[in-house]
Amino acid sequence: MSATETMILPENLPSKGGPAQALLTVKNLRKYFPVRGGILGRTRAMVQAVDGVSFSVKKGETLGIVGESGCGKSTTARLLIGLTEKDDGEIIFDGQGLGDALTLRDLRRGVQMVFQDSYASLNPRLTIEESIAFGARVQGLDDPIGRAHGLMARVGLDPARFAQRYPHEVSGGQRQRINIARALAMSPRLVILDEAVSALDKSVEAQVLNLLADLREEFGLTYIFISHDLNVVRYISDRILVMYLGEVVEVGPVDAIWSQQAHPYTRSLFSAMPSMDPDNRTKTPPLSGDPPNPINPPSGCRFHTRCRFADIVCKARAPQLLELPGAPGHFAACHLHDLGSGHPKAGKESLG
Numbered sequence: 001m002s003a004t005e006t007m008i009l010p011e012n013l014p015s016k017g018g019p020a021q022a023l024l025t026v027k028n029l030r031k032y033f034p035v036r037g038g039i040l041g042r043t044r045a046m047v048q049a050v051d052g053v054s055f056s057v058k059k060g061e062t063l064g065i066v067g068e069s070g071c072g073k074s075t076t077a078r079l080l081i082g083l084t085e086k087d088d089g090e091i092i093f094d095g096q097g098l099g100d101a102l103t104l105r106d107l108r109r110g111v112q113m114v115f116q117d118s119y120a121s122l123n124p125r126l127t128i129e130e131s132i133a134f135g136a137r138v139q140g141l142d143d144p145i146g147r148a149h150g151l152m153a154r155v156g157l158d159p160a161r162f163a164q165r166y167p168h169e170v171s172g173g174q175r176q177r178i179n180i181a182r183a184l185a186m187s188p189r190l191v192i193l194d195e196a197v198s199a200l201d202k203s204v205e206a207q208v209l210n211l212l213a214d215l216r217e218e219f220g221l222t223y224i225f226i227s228h229d230l231n232v233v234r235y236i237s238d239r240i241l242v243m244y245l246g247e248v249v250e251v252g253p254v255d256a257i258w259s260q261q262a263h264p265y266t267r268s269l270f271s272a273m274p275s276m277d278p279d280n281r282t283k284t285p286p287l288s289g290d291p292p293n294p295i296n297p298p299s300g301c302r303f304h305t306r307c308r309f310a311d312i313v314c315k316a317r318a319p320q321l322l323e324l325p326g327a328p329g330h331f332a333a334c335h336l337h338d339l340g341s342g343h344p345k346a347g348k349e350s351l352g
Contacts, residue, residue, distance in 0.1 A: 016094045022056040023190055023222050024080070024111075029053040029089035031079055035295065045295045049075045051246040053089075054321075057190070062216070062223040064237030064254070066230060066269065068291060071243040073226045077192045080224070081113050094189075109139055112183035116195035118175035122167040128152070128178055129163040136185045144185070151181035155211060173204035180211070184219065192224045197232065209236055230273055234258060239329075242266045245294060245302045248321060252330030262324055262332035264307045301335065311335070313342045 030053075032046040050072045057063045065073050078084040080091060082104045093110055096102035112135075115121040122131050132151060133144035141147070149159040155177040167175055176196060183191055193212070197205040213236065215221060227233050233240060233254070240257045242250040242265065250263040261267040271286035289306050292298050298305050304314035313335055321333040335341035 016096065019059055021059075021095055022092075023059045023094055024057040024224075025090070025092040026056070026076075026080070027054050027090040027092070029076065029079060029091070030087045031075055031084060032087055047294050048246050048297060049294065050079065051297075053243070053246070053248055055241055055248060055251060057222055057224060059189075060216075060220065060222055061238040062225055062236055064233035064240045065224060065226045065243060066228065066233055066240060067243035068269075069228075070245075070291060070294065072246040073243055074194055076243070077113060077194050077224065077226060081111050081192060082107055083113075105139075109186055110188055111190045111192065112186050112188040113192040113194060114176070114179045114183050114196045116198060118172055118179055118199065119167060121179055122175060124167055127164050127166060128157075128170070129159070131167070131178060132182045132185050135182065139186060141186075147185050148181070151184050152178075154184075154215075155181045156207075157181070173200050173208065176200065176208060177211070180208075180215070184215065187219075188221070190222045190224065192226070194226045195228070196225075198227060198229065205232070212236065230270065242269070245291060245297055247302060248333065249303065250332045250334075251321070252324075252327070252332075256327060256330045262327075262330065262337060263303075263334050264309055264336075265303050266332075301333075309336055309345060311343050311345070317341075 029050055031050040032048055034043040035045040035047060036042060037044045053072070053076060055063070065076070067073055075084065079086050082098075091098040091107075093102055093107055098104065098107055126134065129145060129148045129152070132148035136144040136147055149163060152159045152162060157174060157177055162170065162174070167178070170178070179196075197208050200208060209232065212223070216223060223236070225233065225236055237254050239252060240250075240254050241248060242257075242263065244265050250257065250261070250266045252262075257266065261270055268286040287306055292302065292305055298315070300316050300318050301307070301310070301314040302318075304310040307314065317335075319333045319335050319338060319341065321331045322338055324330045324332060324337055335343040336346055339347050
């Protein structure tokens with residue numbers, strides 16, 4: 001009997017509210033990091049890494065999260081899995097709130113994460129089979145070694161060759177497959193992929209992306225996929241969420257955002273994508289200036305200091321995340337799309 005046939009995978013945690021209920025709901029999530037200084041190490045300022053983030057993830061879908069470095073993507077991911085303690089907000093997993101009916105242990109059984117650095121996320125003193133089996137053993141699941149061998153075979157690693165190796169004895173692509181198998185050993189329902197393919201060669205990246213797509217169908221998984229590569233996000237995602245300076249500025253179906261970006265910042269991100277046409281060269285930067293300091297972000301709309309559509313109302317009042325007229329499921333936080341905002345170009349300005 002093969003290793004795959006002997007694999008024992010427990011069923012995923014049961015669905016509480018059926019397919020119509022979101023698997024993950026986040027409400028007003030906040031995380032501020034203190035900046036300390038002086039001899040006594042007193043708090044001098046607070047870095048507003050994640051500030052009032054709200055979104056939901058449907059069962060079986062892939063939500064792509066994009067944005068500049070430092071916008072809060074990875075911090076949001078660490079908050080969702082409990083690696084970083086939130087300051088405020090709600091995390092609701094299939095109708096159960098974290099800290100109420102849902103314990104952190106249960107959350108980590110249902111939500112797993114694959115990190116960007118495939119080497120640093122593995123214990124160098126554990127063999128590959130022990131790394132994959134460790135979480136299942138801690139959770140008290142049946143036959144952790146058998147499960148590890150079966151998952152190794154499923155992600156393309158022969159247990160007979162790789163089970164007793166250590167992380168430094170395999171390639172980067174193989175290490176990322178190990179991390180994927182380790183996440184699946186817990187039989188999660190949601191997997192967070194934080195730049196999981198960004199460090200891989202393009203040929204290996206394509207193989208891993210196809211593997212992730214197959215695993216989603218086979219195990220009924222839901223993904224949160226964080227990346228800087230918009231083409232990769234388009235390939236694997238059903239919806240895209242755009243973050244800027246700790247806030248959500250736009251979210252919607254991938255095809256809708258790809259064809260018409262509603263927020264000026266999203267438009268700038270897409271304008272910065274390299275073109276395959278040698279005659280289509282970027283002559284002027286899509287954005288001017290650096291992102292503002294997250295310790296003291298701008299008032300009102302945090303993007304107004306870099307936005308060519310900025311008006312006095314943008315500085316005075318923060319925009320709300322509103323659904324666009326005639327575009328179901330497409331939301332943007334911009335005064336240009338709020339007819340009651342007082343912006344002189346509200347409802348008139350096209351970003352094209």
